[in-house]
Amino acid sequence: MRGGAVAAFRGRIVAAGPEAEVLAAVEPTPDATVVDAEGRLVTPGLVDCHTHLCFAGWRAEEFRMRIEGRDYLEILKAGGGILQTVRATREATEDELFDSLRARLLELLRLGTTTVEVKSGYGLDLATELKQLRAIRRAALWAASPEGTGQEVVATFLGAHAVPPEFAGRAREYAELVAREMIPAVARESLAEFVDVFCEDGAFGPEEARLVLEAGRRAGLGRKIHADEVHHLGGARIAAELGAVSADHLAVTPPGDFAALRDSGTVACLLPATSFFLMKPRHAAARELIAAGVPVALGTDANPGTQPGFSLPLVMSLACLLLRMTPEEALVAATRNAAFALGRGGRAGSLEPGARADIVIWDCPALAHLPYRMGANLAHTVIAAGRVRVSRAGRDAETSPREARTFPRAAVPGLSQAVAPPASPPRSGPPASRPRSGPGDREGDRR
Ligand code: NIG
Numbered sequence: 165m166r167g168g169a170v171a172a173f174r175g176r177i178v179a180a181g182p183e184a185e186v187l188a189a190v191e192p193t194p195d196a197t198v199v200d201a202e203g204r205l206v207t208p209g210l211v212d213c214h215t216h217l218c219f220a221g222w223r224a225e226e227f228r229m230r231i232e233g234r235d236y237l238e239i240l241k242a243g244g245g246i247l248q249t250v251r252a253t254r255e256a257t258e259d260e261l262f263d264s265l266r267a268r269l270l271e272l273l274r275l276g277t278t279t280v281e282v283k284s285g286y287g288l289d290l291a292t293e294l295k296q297l298r299a300i301r302r303a304a305l306w307a308a309s310p311e312g313t314g315q316e317v318v319a320t321f322l323g324a325h326a327v328p329p330e331f332a333g334r335a336r337e338y339a340e341l342v343a344r345e346m347i348p349a350v351a352r353e354s355l356a357e358f359v360d361v362f363c364e365d366g367a368f369g370p371e372e373a374r375l376v377l378e379a380g381r382r383a384g385l386g387r388k389i390h391a392d393e394v395h396h397l398g399g400a401r402i403a404a405e406l407g408a409v410s411a412d413h414l415a416v417t418p419p420g421d422f423a424a425l426r427d428s429g430t431v432a433c434l435l436p437a438t439s440f441f442l443m444k445p446r447h448a449a450a451r452e453l454i455a456a457g458v459p460v461a462l463g464t465d466a467n468p469g470t471q472p473g474f475s476l477p478l479v480m481s482l483a484c485l486l487l488r489m490t491p492e493e494a495l496v497a498a499t500r501n502a503a504f505a506l507g508r509g510g511r512a513g514s515l516e517p518g519a520r521a522d523i524v525i526w527d528c529p530a531l532a533h534l535p536y537r538m539g540a541n542l543a544h545t546v547i548a549a550g551r552v553r554v555s556r557a558g559r560d561a562e563t564s565p566r567e568a569r570t571f572p573r574a575a576v577p578g579l580s581q582a583v584a585p586p587a588s589p590p591r592s593g594p595p596a597s598r599p600r601s602g603p604g605d606r607e608g609d610r611r
Pocket residue numbers: 216245246249362390393438465467468469470
């Protein structure tokens with residue numbers, strides 16, 4: 165849509181559509197502020213529905229090893245990979261994890277991401293997993309505080325990410341411990357909304373994955389699964405069977421498993437930057453998933469091993485080039501459908517009344533530019549929970565290589581928040597809609 169407008173009040177969208185209609189529907193408060201996108205692309209804030217951002221230590225040496233031909237799962241088997249990050253994360257303090265996570269959230273904000281899921285999974289013992297989840301909770305509270313970024317942070321418990329050294333060769337026993345002791349402990353403190361499991365050769369098999377996800381269900385947690393990332397173990401079918409909100413990766417899932425996902429309403433969360441970074445020949449069959457009626461989301465999978473990048477726009481580029489998704493499909497996947505993958509459909513990642521007022525103005529004239537300008541950070545103005553959090557106003561983003569290092573809390577000259585009260589109160593709840601497998605009618609509009 166050209167010439168559109170969005171109005172927000174107290175951090176929520178109250179009207180969106182053609183400018184004249186929005187202006188007719190709302191009456192600005194005296195302190196209302198107006199942001200003029202000046203013909204730039206406007207989208208919902210991006211939703212990253214799959215990250216492992218709470219960790220200590222990077223793994224550049226492993227990157228070098230993989231370039232030389234070593235295999236990711238072989239490195240894990242030899243005690244490296246995820247287990248290297250586990251050693252570093254066990255040594256880190258909660259404060260250190262919190263501080264690094266905060267810095268990473270800010271980095272994501274600058275790239276246009278306003279909702280972020282963060283998994284634990286680098287502790288693999290109760291104390292360290294709880295330490296990670298507490299750091300994530302603190303980061304979530306900080307983000308939502310007046311000093312924060314305005315992002316919404318969603319916690320997932322991934323205690324079954326790898327078999328810890330103490331349980332080497334006894335994956336089943338460790339999965340039982342996760343199910344019997346760790347999940348109830350996490351649920352008791354309400355430290356996570358979702359439970360996840362890495363269903364893969366060298367990690368956890370289908371039976372162990374079921375054990376963990378069923379315990380999550382009993383504890384009232386939503387279910388997610390790392391399914392068919394490297395080998396096809398049937399994780400997608402398990403996700404469908406256990407009513408998982410998403411099945412993630414699906415790089416080698418055969419099309420025969422797609423109908424089960426469609427029937428259970430499970431979102432296929434595709435992570436093309438990971439299969440790319442692992443130099444895999446095969447990527448998720450996005451076209452076939454969409455054709456089968458499965459809602460497709462995109463995430464970064466940001467983690468120190470298989471995908472160290474934070475940029476969802478870059479993931480959108482890879483989704484177009486490697487998975488042959490259209491720019492429209494990629495945007496819906498990284499916003500609206502990603503919100504459904506976090507149980508927040510219609511409440512985030514969407515410019516509709518009742519949704520969080522998370523809005524990004526991009527320094528480009530139309531949607532296709534976003535994936536086309538691969539690797540560029542085109543985020544010009546990032547509004548989260550109704551406030552401008554990042555702005556490049558007054559700079560020529562094309563010629564200025566430096567991004568704003570500051571974190572403006574007040575509105576910048578010429579730009580401020582779009583805040584206006586509704587003429588009539590907004591609908592109280594989100595519309596009971598399902599995620600879409602095709603492009604939306606509002607997303608990707610030019611305003
Ligand atoms: O989604 N595969 C399991 N977990 C992550 C990688 C984590 C790591 O290597 O540290 C993934 O690829």
